[in-house]
Structures are given as C-alpha cells and as structure tokens.
Amino acid sequence: MITRSQTTLLYDGFRHSAMCIKMALLRLLAALLLVTTWNSNTYAQNDEIVLVVNPQIQERMISQSTVRTIFGMRLHKWKEYNIKVFVLPDDDPVHNSFSKQILGMFPHQLRWAWDRQVFSGTGRAPIVVKNEDEMRQSIASTPGAIGYLRRSQVDETVHELLLK
C-alpha cells in the first residue's frame, strides 16, 4: 500500500526531475543557437560573384529582371538559346551571396518559388551541383547553361555575363 504522503513525495520527486530535464533542454537549445549563429558565414566576402554562361552564348549583357525570371525557372528560352540553369546547394554561402547580390532576392524566396512550381506540376527546379568546380565544368560542357561563380573561380572555359 502507498500512503497519501508517499504519493506526494513521489509527485514532488517527479516534478523535480521534470524541472531538471527542462533546464537541461534549455541549455542544449542555447548551445545549439550559439554554434549555428557562429557558423553561418564562412567565406571571404570580398570575392565578387559573377554570372557565367556556356561560351556558345554570344550575349554579354542581361537585365536583373530577366536573370530573376531565368533563375526563377519561368523563362526557358532566352534570345535563341534553350536555357539550362545550374545552382549550388541552398546552404552554400556562395549561393546565398548570389541570391542577394545578383538577383536582389533572399535564398528562402528562391527556394519557395521553385518548390511552388515543382510540387504543383507547373515548372521545374534548377540543376543543383555540389561545388564551384562542378559548376564551372557543367557550364563549360552544357549548351545554353547559365550559373554563377566567385570571380576567383572563373577561367576561360566559361563566359562572364554582365548585369545591365
């Protein structure tokens, strides 16, 4: 038989351990927050991002609104070229800078725009490459390809496209 005072004790003990768990969880959350905030931007900000295209594309200038439409996957043919869009993963710092500097958009908006099309059958997602080396090689070898690189990563296999 368990008496009334014993159940109160049991209850208090339970309450105490619940408090301990709560405190531990809060500390864990605080630690996680600190770690992720510090890790967020880890490449040299002074390396400018540039638009690059397959050398077959003769154009040298493009307007920001057209770039937005192309990377928003809503314009598949630009001039006489069938466009293929290449991007880096969503969490890549170069992708983040590209969105903001070249498109004037935030990466979360771009992702939402792609997802809306992909999951409603109205459009496609861009091709995701792992890193800038793969980006450069894909652009160099794919007719109609468009993507972006840090200026230090650009070589003669791809052509730079300037914003009007």
Place this chain on the structure above:
Amino acid sequence: MKPFMNYYLNNPSHQGRTWLLMPMLLAVCLCSTVANATTSDDEYQIHGFASQAYISTTDNNFFGETSANDNFGFTELGLNALVRPTPNFHIAGQVLLRRAGESDDGKIRLDYGLADYTFISNPTKRLGMRAGRLLNPLGFYNETRDVALTRPSILLPQSIYFDRARDLALSSDGIQVYGEHRGPHNEIFWQLGVANPRVDNPEIELALLADLPGRLESDTSYLGRLLWERDGGRLRVSLSAIQANIKYASSGQPLPFDLSSGTIVFEPTVLSIQYNTEYWSLTSEYALRHFDYKDFGPGLADMNFTGESYYVQGSYRFASKWDTFLRYDAAYTDKEDRNGSDYEVATGKPAHKRFAKDWTVGVGWMATPKILLRGEVHVIDGTAWLPALDNLQPTKQYWNMLNLSLSYRF
C-alpha cells in the same frame, strides 16, 4: 450523420491501408536515388517528399486519438514527375499517400495530372494554358499544402487550410489560362479556370451535407487568382476566389430518409499579403467562405451563411538554418454568429464548435537542404476546425497541442 460514422469506422476498406506505406516509402527512396543519378538531364524531372508528424493533444483529437497514445497518425508521402518534350510543352503528375487520423486512411490518390502549353514566353511576358486535374490557386499555400517543406509550420493555419473537404479545396478537373507580366520591379501573375470540383467522396458529402442516400455531383465552376509581386517577391499581394457549384442528386426516398435534389454554391475568397526581408517574413491571409443551400425541399430550408477566417504570422530566421514563428489564427463558421450562441440555442450543440482561436509558436531546423525538423505548440480556444471523425466523443473548448515533425524532400 451517426450511421455514416459507424459505417466508416466499421468498414474494413477504411482500415489497414498502412501496409501501403512501406512500398510507397521504398518507391520514394528509389526514385530519389534515380533522380539524383539523372539530374543533369532536365527533359524530365522526378521529385518527392515524405513527412511524419508526432501530435499530442491535452483534450480533443487531431489526426488520430492524440489525447490518448495514438500520436503518429499524420503521414504524407508524395511522388511527382514532369516530362518536357519541347521547351514550351510539358506534362506532369503527382500521386499522394496521406494518413490523417480517421479522416484520411492512406489511400493513394492523384493530386494533379496535367498538360501545360506556353503560347508566349519572353522576358516581359508569358501566356499559357493547362488542362487536366489542376491544383486550385487559392491563397499562398493551397497548391503545396501537402508538402511539409513548403509549409511555414507543421500544420498550415487551420482557419483557412482546414482539412474537412480537403480534396474539394485542393484540385479540380478542368482548364486554366495563365499569364505573367514582368517589369523591372513589378510582376503580375494571373490564372483563370473553369473546372468541375472533386465531390465524388463520402467525406465531402459529410462535410457539406450529412450522410444521405443520394449523391453529390459537380457542376461547372469558376476560379481565379491575381498575384502582384514587387522586387522579386519582397512584397506579395494576392486575391483569389472560387465559385464551386455542386448539385445534390436525391435518391428519391421521402423524408426523413432523404432530401429533395438541391444545389450548394461554395464561394471562398482569400486576400493574402506577405512582406519578406532577409531575416523576417510577415504573412497574413483573410478569407470569407460563403455557402448557399437551395431547393432541398421541406427537409432543409434555403439558407446561406458566410464563414470568416484570418491569421497573422511573423517568422524570424534567427540563424542560417533556423527559423521561429508566432501566429494568431482565428476561424468563425458563421460571421454573423461569431461566438456560436445562436447555433447553441438552435441546435443544443456546444457554441465552441463554431469558432477556433489558435495561438501557435514554433521552431524549425533545416538540418540539410533536404531534411527539416519542426516543433510547435498550439494553445486553442474553440473546435471549429477539429476533424469530425476523430472526435465522436464530446469536445472541450480549451485545448493544447504539441507537434513535432521530420520531413524530407528531393
């Protein structure tokens, strides 16, 4: 209504569909591998998603007996494909397996299946047409409501995106014309459609009418959305509306077994506004849902009423892979009777069935670009959008809900 529920609960075809889950999950994983291997070819694309939620409620049930120990009743698995033989033509389809407590048993369904042709496409405009089973452009989230990674929270604001009559709201069979007009700072998107709503489903009959021996038939219906975006989506404003025309074909039995053949007109209108900065998003949607019941004979007098819903949500991306949000979401079944008192007097049922006011706070962690973990707490006053089939017992007015979810997309 009661006999229908008994039928539903006892009918073996509504149970045990979970055996489909594993093969479907396997298919999603397989396709994920195949799709990864072929991403350099963009003539066709395969994408998919999977999500499992843990839902726990203090009182009342949401997607399973969540106030007891049945906490894993909400599963979503989807797979879609898009084939583009020429740059201005594509066909696409998506199948979905969805478990949501008693009201969704995990049967596989076609969410959409369409052919899309673009007549004009240049940097300043686009004009095209789609035909088939098409998603209804209603508000910001209706078209992707089943894809957890596109939602700002585990459950969409239930006042507008509630799950009763979900198939009716989601998609319809018909044609749509669409256009885009692009300037340096402003873009206009529009869609206009003629379609037959999806009503061939006992759940929709139950949501709109009751369990009756006749059947619902869809009639020609109209829908449209106008969306304005400024500076690549920094500001987004949209107005969308549907006029769904539905006929009830009576079995011909006299009262009290059946009503006469009548018509239901359902007209939801949604105004949506969103403002985005790098770290903040402020989103609000306001909806009016007008119902008009006519010609059901002496068993059901002609009636019309308008439901009202809105929510305001602030999201904050406080670190590179983290977001948190706070939302207030309110639903009123009849805006002339917001506290449900007239309803209580007329029916003897509790007033709190006619409204729901939900404060939600949540956090999300994008572990990788494909994997999302979320947690959220709801503090709720009212039961207007509680799934009816999960709550056959009396409901409580004040209740809380804790949700956790793990979601994947490729």
